[in-house]
Amino acid sequence: MANYQKRIETVEHYLVNSGLNDETKTSFSGKNILVTGGAGAIGSNLIIALSSLVGSSGKIVVLDNLSSIKIKNPWNVAPLGNIMFIEGDVRSDIDLKRVFKEDISIVYHLAAFFANQNSVDYPEISADVDILGMIRLLEYSRLAKIERFIYASSGCAIYGSYGQMPLKEDFISMHLTTPYQINKMTGEMYCNFYHHHYELPVVNCRFFNSYGPGEVPGQYRNVIPNFIYWALQNKPLPITGTGEATRDFTYVLDLVQGLVKGAINPKAIGENFNLASSSEMSILNMVQTVKRLTGSTSDIELKPTRKWDTKMRLLASIEKANKLIGYKPVMDFENGLLTTIEWFRDNWDLIDNLADFKPGMSSAVRNK
Numbered sequence: 001m002a003n004y005q006k007r008i009e010t011v012e013h014y015l016v017n018s019g020l021n022d023e024t025k026t027s028f029s030g031k032n033i034l035v036t037g038g039a040g041a042i043g044s045n046l047i048i049a050l051s052s053l054v055g056s057s058g059k060i061v062v063l064d065n066l067s068s069i070k071i072k073n074p075w076n077v078a079p080l081g082n083i084m085f086i087e088g089d090v091r092s093d094i095d096l097k098r099v100f101k102e103d104i105s106i107v108y109h110l111a112a113f114f115a116n117q118n119s120v121d122y123p124e125i126s127a128d129v130d131i132l133g134m135i136r137l138l139e140y141s142r143l144a145k146i147e148r149f150i151y152a153s154s155g156c157a158i159y160g161s162y163g164q165m166p167l168k169e170d171f172i173s174m175h176l177t178t179p180y181q182i183n184k185m186t187g188e189m190y191c192n193f194y195h196h197h198y199e200l201p202v203v204n205c206r207f208f209n210s211y212g213p214g215e216v217p218g219q220y221r222n223v224i225p226n227f228i229y230w231a232l233q234n235k236p237l238p239i240t241g242t243g244e245a246t247r248d249f250t251y252v253l254d255l256v257q258g259l260v261k262g263a264i265n266p267k268a269i270g271e272n273f274n275l276a277s278s279s280e281m282s283i284l285n286m287v288q289t290v291k292r293l294t295g296s297t298s299d300i301e302l303k304p305t306r307k308w309d310t311k312m313r314l315l316a317s318i319e320k321a322n323k324l325i326g327y328k329p330v331m332d333f334e335n336g337l338l339t340t341i342e343w344f345r346d347n348w349d350l351i352d353n354l355a356d357f358k359p360g361m362s363s364a365v366r367n368k
């Protein structure tokens with residue numbers, strides 16, 4: 001059984017700290033909100049925040065097919081009275097009809113076939129979920145005349161590998177290196193089409209390298225949960241490449257802040273903007289910090305770079321998000337990591353059981 005209480009308290013504390021106050025609650029109060037992918041790493045945090053913001057007269061409907069984890073159990077969905085979990089697929093008419101019966105006014109579309117290496121291994125499923133599933137959801141959303149459709153886009157998908165830092169929204173790359181990136185870019189294009197053609201009030205939020213409580217380590221997951229998992233067991237820490245590549249690691253609740261603000265600010269409609277920490281850290285520095293904060297004796301190992309992984313730097317400008325919606329990340333990296341490590345320790349047996357590394361797959365950077 002996951003330790004939900006601490007997670008709920010962490011989110012509540014964050015809402016206060018980041019200024020999402022009574023005024024925000026008034027804007028959300030009584031709304032019924034759909035979160036696709038709400039059982040995932042980011043969605044599971046978002047739904048706790050939304051549950052608090054809509055209050056007892058509103059409802060959060062989570063649509064998730066639980067494909068990201070090994071067990072068919074919505075363990076990551078906090079058992080709060082106004083959260084309704086529906087196990088289903090964004091590609092299914094039956095499931096979407098069921099969901100839209102709930103008088104939905106805001107849609108957060110986070111469900112995706114996650115992420116780069118997974119899409120390289122399974123390009124057709126990736127396109128089916130991330131493109132066709134998304135079009136189906138956009139259709140239901142426009143027919144339901146929703147107030148806002150917020151799309152979880154991706155900085156790595158829009159800007160490719162060779163943009164000028166810090167990455168600004170007026171640049172896009174046509175040189176994408178994985179099906180995931182192509183699909184996420186296509187997702188934004190479909191949002192823009194539905195906005196232009198049907199006036200669907202869309203918002204494209206471009207996330208950068210999320211980390212935080214709620215993400216279980218695995219073959220296809222992000223680097224931070226994987227390194228924490230191995231460091232806590234004093235196992236070797238395999239870096240692909242030299243460790244000099246940089247990323248813009250963003251605390252998951254800072255992303256949630258942007259998602260909340262993006263749903264209530266009219267200036268966000270029809271826009272795209274980065275949600276990131278806007279600070280750059282090398283992979284090596286990140287791994288050393290994980291080692292230090294976990295007290296690990298792990299060795300660091302260098303492994304060959306994966307062919308698609310051509311990004312040497314990622315650093316986002318968050319000027320536009322700040323101007324449009326008042327987005328301002330509040331979590332510093334060390335405290336964000338400490339909160340994540342604490343979540344690992346509090347839920348170790350569950351996380352260890354769910355961690356998903358299949359030996360022999362092309363993405364395996366650890367097979368021992």
Ligand SMILES: NC(=O)c1ccc[n+]([C@@H]2O[C@H](COP(=O)([O-])OP(=O)(O)OC[C@H]3O[C@@H](n4cnc5c(N)ncnc54)[C@H](O)[C@@H]3O)[C@@H](O)[C@H]2O)c1
Nearest residue numbers: 037040041042065066067068089090111112114152154210
């Ligand atoms: N995590 C990041 O660093 C990051 C960065 C950029 C963009 N994003 C985007 O943010 C979103 C959330 O990312 P995350 O890290 O929480 O991923 P995640 O894999 O943890 O969550 C996605 C959820 O979608 C569900 N899902 C997958 N296919 C589905 C389908 N066909 N129907 C219904 N549900 C389905 C999965 O079961 C999972 O719970 C994704 O769209 C991702 O592309 C994430």
